[in-house]
Every structure is written in structure tokens, then in C-alpha cells.
Amino acid sequence: MEQRSATIHYTLSVSSISQHVFTVSMTIPALGKDTLTLSLPAWIPGSYMVRDFARNIITLDAISNTGEQFTVSPVDKQSWHIACNGEALTVTYQVYAFDLSVRSAYINDEFAFCNGTSVFLAVTDFQHCPCQVDVILPEQRPDWSLATSMPASTGNSLVANDYDELIDHPIFMGVCTQTDFTVDDVTFTLLFSGSTEYDMPRLRRDLAKVCQHHLDLFGKPAPVQRYLFMTLIADKGYGGLEHRSSTALLYPRFELPLAGEAEEPSDSYTNFISLCSHELFHTWHVKSIKPDVMVSPDLSQEVYTDQLWIYEGFTSFYDDVTLARSGVISPEQYLKIVAQNLTRLYKNAGRFKQSIAESSYYAWTKFYKQDASAINNIVSYYNKGGIVALGLDILLRQQSNNRYNLDDLMRLLWQQYGHNKGTPANVIATLCRDHLHVDVSDYLARVVYGTEDVPLASLLADIGVSHVTQSPVSLQDKGGELLTKSAPCYEFGATTKDADSGLVILSVQEDSAACQAGLQIDDKLIAADGYVLNAKLLQRMLSVERQAPLALSVIRDGRLLNLSMPLIAPQPQSCVLQISDPKKLAAWLNH
Template sequence: MAQPSPVLQYSLSVNSVSQHLFDVTLSIPALDSEHLTLSLPGWIPGSYMVRDFSRNIVNFTATNIEGHPIDVKLLDKQQWQLTTGGEAVEIAYQVYAFDLSVRSAYINDEYAFCNGTSVFVCVSGSENLPCELVIKSPVSKPDWQIETTLPHLEDNRFISADYDELIDHPIFIGECTSADFEVDGITFTLMFSGTTEYDMPRLCADLGKVCQHHLSLFGKPYPVKHYLFMTLIANEGYGGLEHRSSTALLFPRFELPLAGEPEELSDSYVNFISLCSHELFHTWHVKRIKPDVMVVPDLSQETYTDQLWIYEGFTSFYDDVTLARVGVIPPERYFKIVAQNLTRLYKNAGRFKQSIAESSFYAWNKFYKQDAGSINHIVSYYNKGGIVALGLDILLRERSNNQCNLDDLMRLLWAQYGDESGTPANVIEQLCRDELNVDVKEYLDAVVYGTEDVAMDSLLEHIGVSQSVQTPLSLQDKGGDEAAGKVSPRYDFGAVTKDTDTGLLIQAVLEDSAACQAGLQINDKLIAVDGYVVNSKLLQRLLTVPNDKPLALSVIRDGRLLNLTLPLLPAQAQSCVLKITDEAKAVAWLGRQ
């Protein structure tokens, strides 16, 4: 008679809310090995930076079945070796959890949250064993709820087929509000930490449309039966991280519609629905369709790929266009968002120095470790990748006489690589050529592997939209608004600033700008212009009125007072405006549902 497969038994509980500590135990059955090596991932899939989660582990101990201590040998910063003689062993440790993000672990007085990569050690060589997990709420918080999409056994017991599944379901324990809605037989749960009452009917109705779009795009059979939008609410913060049947989100508390408030299509509301759209799209496009090197990634160190423009770039196209397709936002609002994305790109001198393929490869030490100078040296595979996807969609339509588009390409990716077999680097060129009969090599060479801009002027004409690029309407102009009848600065400044109690903090300086020529540096404090204490509003006025002489700048740098001179250079045309010129074409392209 076959012996039952051994099971790794984990437990997770909140040891201390005030000290932000989880207790974790792991019971390992007798295995045919004299030694066991345990490890904790160094990074979490979907967030491409080594984060050294093991730095938060404290009081790591091991005992045998009699309760006697077993010596623990440290192999490196995230590996522990035990000499067990093949006997069963129990591991116990604590995890310090005070990183308010979607990537790690966090405990406060309202809830405890964690990703498995932050809290559950792996038994090397036994990654394929099933795992059971018991989750315990703190005794002092009897009303705290447990939310996770881990397969549920009973009560507070959960199970996973293997370690990879165990760490791919974030866990929430705490106070929360939630609502369920169903789309085509799939149950979706929208959950918010805390007790703030939001306009759940509106949120669920709009999210339901987005969910239906993504389900219909890829078709049956669906990869999930239940999906959880797990939202951490904070005073400030923003982010999202995809998992196989859920997403962890972080969003500001009062930038969501409260129950009873009049409906308003605010930027923050659109941002939230777009964020949910983005992370849900990853259920197919990242969690199942993925780069070949990410099929079995080495979580102890960097795993390099130049394909992130496909995964984050394409998803960044679909997150917003979906909202327009299903009627959450009108077409004009969508094209304003695209104009803002283009404006962000046009202000980025780094796009001429780095391709989005290179940006993907160097995500580990450049994109995820940006500093104030990054705007001059790197390009975002999210931002430009989304623009490339938009251009590719129009290109496919034009070259195929409207016989195919980006949706068809996505369905091909799903059909051929949705089994997690992994995409090769040339997958987009190959599928377009061999399956859609459209040659896009020259386009990809120029805008993906090269540093050329997407020719938006000519491409957008095909869908009844025109592009114009104007000087910014203000120092904070994000793009998308026409200049007609508005007074805009006539002179260039060229630095990113933040208002302080007195003056402006220089956060970034654009190369070849007036600020660069003046000698302004990052972390300078601009306190006065022409002898007058300055803020962003006054600086904008001084750059708007006609002048025949340079501006005198008073700057504090590293405790020193400096006098600099700002040359009067013409304001640069970097602010993009998109305008629908043929409504029938634009609406047809959107394919509004």
C-alpha cells in the first residue's frame, strides 16, 4: 500500500501588534536526508529588486521530536543548515513586519498583512511537497478576519500543492470591509482594510465591467474561480502586486468614494479602477504567460530578462483602455490619460539613452533603484512599453487591413504560452509574423530594442486622433489640456521641485535645461528669485512675464548660501495634447462595449 506523501506543516500567528512581530513555525516530517537546508526568498515575483527578506527574521531555532535543540548553521544571509539525521524537526522563528507596502509584511493596530516570500522558509529539495498552514488571529483581537485565496480546508486551516503555491497568496488578518460580486460564474471579492465605509455598489459595478472585459478577452476556461482584490488602506501610499488568484493593493484612505457621496469621476477614482484592471490582467499576463526565465526563477538572486516591456508595458496599455472600452470613462478622458503618459515620456531625456528592452534587463539595479538623476538616464518599460503597445495595436490593424489587432496577439500568447511554458525573447515578432502575417520587426527594432520614439502623429491619425505638443501650461503640467486661452510660462525652468515652508526643494534637474545651465543641483533649496522669497506659484509668474535679463537665484546648498543665475531660455514643447478629430473612427477603435 502506497505511503501518504509527507506534508510540511506551517503556522502563522501575530505575536505582538506593538512590536510588529509574526510567529512562524514549521513542522518537517522525517525525510531521507542527514542534513536539511532552509532558505527564504530574496525577492518576490512581480517586483524585480532583491529585498533580502531574511533581514527581518529573528530568534530562529530548531528542535527534534523530543524537543531537544538542534544546532543551526548559517550558510549565508538567507540559508540555514540543520543536521537532523533524517528525523522530524520543528522550526520556530519570528518575523519583524513593519514595511507598509504590497511586497513584504506589515502589522499595525488594524491588521496584519504578509506575502509568503517574507515569512515562510523553504525546505530545499522538498519544494514540491504539499504544505498545510494554520493561521491564528491574535487573542487580543477576536474580531479580526482572515482573508486569503489559499485553498481552504476548514476553520483557520489552509493547504497548498507545493511551496510555490504557498507563497503566491498574500494573507490578511484584521479589520476589514468587503463585498462580493459575480461575473460569468467567477466570484470576485473587493476588500479594504479598516472600517472606512466606501461606495461599494459603485466600485463593484465598475470593477465588474473590467473583470468581464478581461475574462472575455482571454476566454474560457478561466484560470480562477475566486479572485480577491486585497486593498490596504493608508493615509498615503500607492501600489499593486499580482498573485495567481488575488492582488495586494495599497491606496490612500480618502481618495476613494465614501458611501453616500455624490458620484464623481475623479482622477483618484480612475487611478484605483485602473490599478485593479492592471493587476487583474496579470492573472493571465505574468502569472501564466511569463518570460521563459521566470518559469522557475531563482528567488535567491536576480533573474534577468529583457521582456518586461511585454508584460508590464502591454498591461499598462490594457489597464486604461479597458476603462474606456467598458464605459467607466468616456473616450475623451482616455485620450487625456494617453496624452499624460506621452508627456511623461517626452520629459524623459533618458529615453534617448536606454531602450525599453535594456530597461527591462536592468530593472534590478536601475528601474527599481531610481534616484533623482534617473529621469536623465533611464526609460520606464511601463510608460514607454504602454505607448509601444498602443502603436503596435494600430500598426497591426493597418498592415492587416483590420484583420487583426493586439487583442488577437494576446489571445495567441494565451493559447500558446498560458501553460506557463515561458515566452522566448522574440515572441512578439514571431507571433506577428507567423500567426498574424504582419511583419513588425522594423518597428520593434526601432522602438523596443532602439531608442526611437513611437511615431504617434501618423499612427493616431488612423484612429481619428490628432497629437500636438505644446509648452507646459504650468510648472506642474502633466499634459492633456489644451493651451487655448491660457497663459503659460514663456521661459524654461527644467527642474522638479517641492514646496517647503520657505522656498523650493530641487528634486531633479533635467539635462540641458535652464536649471541645469544655472548650476542648480539635486537637494538644493531655492529660497529666493531676484531677492524675493519664492514658492512654485511665484516662480511660475516670474517665468511667465516678459523679461530682458536673467533671474538671480538665492540657493542654500549643504549649509552654504550661493548666488546663481538662471538664463532665460524659451520654454520647451513637451506637453502632449490628444484630440479626437473623427469620433466614429476613435469609438470604433476603442470597440466600446
């Protein structure tokens, strides 16, 4: 048998719903090697953290076609040697699947879900071989069905050209509701796990506008003919992960519009459409255009790049602006979203310590492993990256007399680096200089490779938008709305969650009143001035002028402490964006 044409065959089944176990049978033809090495990825593309998926493998056995047991020897935490004497063999293993996320594998009584990186072992040196997967649905669940973007040969038999394609199509089997719609000859499927009936006509209508925008932006031919929005519904949870012709999403069950409900705007619905917009945009901008080191990444260990601000940041700009451009939300709603993003950024002291290029590079150890100190020490390449993209769009318009904008830059990226050519670190500055005739190197040096804020007040004025910062209205102020009442007299400077009595401290901003008082993460703040606290009472106490510091009673590690919080005026960290020239803003939104 020609080794390059040898097909590696997998059978995937749910062997226990209650114990959350997949069983995988892997038939490997004779490949001419006395010893084969099998391995599972340590991370999944699009989520830059080593997750050690192999830790979920329970048992692993290998036998020949004649039933002879082969010796399986571990090499490291995710690899095994099998002494097969050049013979064909069958490897059978079980995978524990109880991670309700878009990154791994999960089984419950309603559905089973997996990414290939969690369940399909690779044969080292033979990842180029074609793969076939036969999915066996549980006999005890006749109401379960199969859904995936992986091509099918017949029935539940799926095919992939190689291992990279095999692990880039998540697989769903279970109870679900779904609907199709078509935009420019591309068929989109919208799937929700479970039996909750959602407002499918509204979802189809709004998502069709988003899909049309992205297809128009990059032009024909589209990189896919079919695309699957696969949404795992849960009581709680949120997430999205891009794949080459699908996305896996996680969303709270009742944060979506139900069938028969009035079409009222809600932040949760807007967030869902924006999430879909974000992941679909990645079909071009991450799955096809990607950093040079991500073209053929080593999935056994970290792969470093300082370019994630280009990929997640630019996509974070487009996910929301697409909704405004296509009429899913109003310009006012869009500006509120941007203002809230800016408010999160302005409350983040870490933006003055870490650049978004550094944030990209250290995503593996800092951004994806955040602790309570993150707000003071790191910056999000998603959040600030989206603001950098907004500023870059306006700057390109200014410097080119409105000949070019960020859309032109995206099309250049697609034309020159699409289809896995790999972008170098200086790609943005180079394309802008050589093709758009605009020098953005100073801008990038200051806001991408440096820690300066994007000068939005002056930039936004060019598109008819005013930029205002004000003191937070309350402890929960997310930004985006002008003061309708007096701001608190004093700041607090910590985030909290409610406890049975009092408040638990989640994070403390450096140099804030809470910091100077000595509050620490995980403190239980039970009283102020002798009165048992909740968030509302603390807000009231901070809103009344007083002379003496606030006396705090805190439980820390089983000890009762008395602290004194100084009176500090609140910082103007809450952002509000307003339309100052509707015609300019409309012209910007309409390109």
C-alpha cells in the same frame, strides 16, 4: 513516509502587535536527510529588486520531536543548515513585520498582512511537497478575520500543493470591509482593510465591467474560479502586486468614494479602477504567460530578462483602455490619460539613452533603484511599453487591413504560452509574422530595442485622434489639456517640492535652464531676484518677459550661493490628444 507526499506544516500567528512580530512554527517530517537547508526568498515575483526578506528574521530555533535542540548554522544571508540526523523537527522563528507595502509584511493595530516570501521558509530540494498553514488570529482582537485566496481545508487551515503556490497567496488578518460579485461564474471579492465605508455598489458595478472585459478577451475557461482584490488602506501610499488568484493593493484612505457621496468622476477613483484592471490582467499576462526565465525562477538572486516591456508595457496599455472600452470612463477621459502618459515620456530625456528592452533587463539595478538622475538616464518599460503597445495595435490594424489587432496577439500568447510555457525574447515578432502575417520587426527594432519615439502623430490619425505638443502651462503641467492661457515665456527644467521657505530641488533635466544655472539635487532655492520664492511666484516670474537672467539664491550644504539662470524658451513637452473623428475612435474602442 513517502518524501514526495510529506506535508510541511506551518503555523502563523501575530505574537506582538505593538512590536510588529509574526511567529511561525514549521513542522518538518523526517525527510531522510541528515542535514536540511532552509531559506527565504531574496525577492518576490512581480517586483524585480532584491529585498533580502531574511533580514527581518529575528530568532530561529529547531528542536526534535523529543525536545532535543538541533544546531542551526547560517550558510549565507538567507539560508541555514540544520543538522537533524534524518529526524522530524519543528523550526520556530520570529519575523519583524513593519513594511507598509504590497511586497513584504506589515502589522499594526488594525490588521496584519504578509506575503509568503516574507514569512515561510522553504526546505531546499523539498519545495515540491504539499504545505499546510494554520493561521491563529490574535485572541485580544476578536474583531479580526482572515482573508486569503489560498484554499482552506477547514476553518483557518490553509493548503497549498507546493511551496510555489504557498508563497503566491498573500494573507490578511484584521478589521476589514468586503463585498462579493460574480462575473461569468467567477466570484470576485473586494476587500478593504479598516472600517471606512466606501461606495461598494459603485465599485462592484465598475469593477464588474473591467472583469468582464478581461474574461471576454482571453476566453473560457478562466484561470481562476475565485479572485480577491485585497486593498490595504493607509493615509498615504500606492502600489499593486499580482498573484495567481488575487492581488495585494495599497491605496490612500480618502482617495476612494465614500458611501453616500455623489458619483462624481475623479482622477483618484479612475486610478484605483485602472490599478485593479492592471493587476487582474496579470492573472493571464504574467502569472500564466511569462518570460521563459521566469517559469522556475531562482528567488535567491536576480533573474534577468529583456521582456518586461511585453508584460508590464502591454498591461499598462490594457489597464486604461479597458476602462474606456467598458464605459467606466469616456473616450475623452481616456485620451487625457494617454496624453499625460506621453507627457511624462516626453519630459524624460533618458528615453534617448536607454531602450525599453534594456530598461527591462536592468530593472533590478536601475528601474527599481531610481535616484534623481533617472529622468535623464533611464526610461520606464511601463510607461513607454504602454505607448509601444498602443502603436503596435494600430500598426497591426493598418498592415492587416483591420483583420487583426493587439487583442488577437494577446489571445495567441494565451493559447500558445499560457500555463507557464515561457515566452522567448522574439515572441512578439514571431507571432505577428507567423500567425497575423504582419512583419513588425522594424517597428520593434526602432522603438523597443532602439530609442526612437513611437510615431504616434501618424498612427493616431488612423483612429480619429490628433496629437499635439505644446509648452507646459505651469511647473505642475501633467499634459492632457489645451492651453487656456499663455504659456510661460521661459522654462525652468527642474522638479521641486515646497519647503518651509523656498523650494527643494528634486531633479534637474539635463541642458535645461535650471541645469545651465548650476542648480543641483537637494538645493534649497530660497529666492529669485531677491524675493523669497514659492512655486506660484516662480511660475509668475517665468511668465513675464524680461531681459536679464534670473538671479537665484540657493542654500547648498550649509552654504549660500548666488546663481544666474539663463532665459530659455520652453520646450513643447506637454501632450494633448483630441478626437478628430468620433466614428473612427468609437470603432477602434469597440475593436
